[in-house]
Amino acid sequence: MVESRKNYRDSRVEFERxxxxxxxxxxxxxxxxxxxxxxxxxxxxxxxxxPNKRIDLNTVNEMARNMAMMAANQKDFExxxx
Numbered sequence: 001m002v003e004s005r006k007n008y009r010d011s012r013v014e015f016e017r018x019x020x021x022x023x024x025x026x027x028x029x030x031x032x033x034x035x036x037x038x039x040x041x042x043x044x045x046x047x048x049x050x051p052n053k054r055i056d057l058n059t060v061n062e063m064a065r066n067m068a069m070m071a072a073n074q075k076d077f078e079x080x081x082x
Contacts, residue, residue, distance in 0.1 A: 016055050018068035019047065025071050039063055 022044070025031040033040050043063035050056040 012057070015057075015065075015068070018072040019055055019060065019064070021075055022064075022068045022071040025075070031067075031071060031074075040067060043067070 022031070026044075033044075040063050043061040044067060046059055046061065047064055048056045048059040
C-alpha cells in the first residue's frame, strides 16, 4: 500500500519540487498535454522564477498546481512500483 504523503505537501520546498518535477517530465516527453487543453499550457508557461531563483508563487495558477501534483504522484507511484 502506498504511504500518504499529504503532510509533506504543506511545505513550499515540496511544492517547488513538484513544479520542477513537472518541468523535467515535460522536457523528457513523459508528460504531454493534449492540444485542446490550452488552459493547461497557459498556466504552466506563466510560472516564473523570482530574483532569488525560487518559484514566484504568485504566478502559479490552479491548473499548474494540479499538474504539478499529478506529476509528483506519478513519480511517487513509479518509485513505489520498483
